[in-house]
Amino acid sequence: MNKRPREDEPSSSLASAQKRQFGAGGGYGEQGYSEERISAQRVADHYSARSNQTLEERENSPIIHLKKLNNWIKSVLVQLYARPGDCVLDLACGKGGDLIKWDKAKVGYYVGVDIAEGSIKDCMTRYNGDSDQQRRKKFSFPARLICADCYETRLDEYLCEDAPFDICSCQFAMHYSWSTEARARQALANISALLRPGGTFIGTMPDANVIIKRLRESEGMEFGNSVYCITFGEEYTEKKFPASRPFGIKYKFHLEDAVDCPEWVVPFHLFKLLAEEFDLELVLMKNFHEFVHEYVQRPEFADLMRRLGPLGDGRSGQSTLSQDEWEASYLYLAFVLRKRGPPPSQRRANNPNRGKTFLAEEDIEFLSI
């Protein structure tokens, strides 16, 4: 297993960063604001355009084993932290790739939010049980699907009647909030306000330590392998990232058969500090390599690994995760945060009006900012 690199990317100074970003008068400049929207829209368009793959297309993907490994990691997080009957808030839910995981955890209610209209519609199809991939019974929990920018929209207000949620999940997407401090704050404000005290926030995102280390090791502004490529702009030629500007550090990320859009570096120690401001305390943070090594030791998760198949099942001739896919997985980390405060002594009664068990397109709620 690779060793963790030292923590040498942007360091803390939220206050000074805030002053720079907001200027004396506070608020966005006109230009910064529209740039942000344009970037968020680019991300949304990219994901919207990626339609649901058939089972065959998926199995032929050059990163099929990486996708399976990612699914194993998300399943472990869900199994560790979700409880039967839980109300789930899935931020940046995409095409609903985690619905089966939540169903296995026997959750009671699900709200999925994503900025990409195409993805949220695919999520609806999957939820209704008619997607090509699914071929399974319908899900047992009622659901609600919302198309919105989770990092701009006041979801705390919009979803206040559904709150509190027991668990919030944001898988492979928290870094899209880190383009400005205002967005990062809105993301955490939404999560904190909607979680109950003692509620859990689970997620996965790029590991800034690894990305910055790889950039510094590379000769130019680009690094990667046969499955991924990361490119930083010329403004970072010195490969220095001042502590005073920890937001908006953009790079281009290409992951074969999956991602091709701008992303932002999230210095994890700042993420942790900012989360604390919103009463979210760190429970766990592990790079994917460490996560795999640790949890595959547990018999129940080793068994799940065999069933999902990212590392093969030991039969000869079976393909497994390639070295390049394993290296790409090193770019990510998993985290768990807990909302401060004592959990309520009683779970709130389930509101029978919440969500539906079959969703039509008209049921998808569209929120503009």
Ligand SMILES: C[S@@+](CC[C@H](N)C(=O)[O-])C[C@H]1O[C@@H](n2cnc3c(N)ncnc32)[C@H](O)[C@@H]1O
């Ligand atoms: C890599 S996909 C992950 C999808 C899903 N969480 C999963 O693990 O399968 C990233 C998702 O983040 C969504 N996303 C990006 N920016 C967003 C934003 N500002 N608000 C809501 N969703 C966003 C994208 O549309 C996309 O569905």
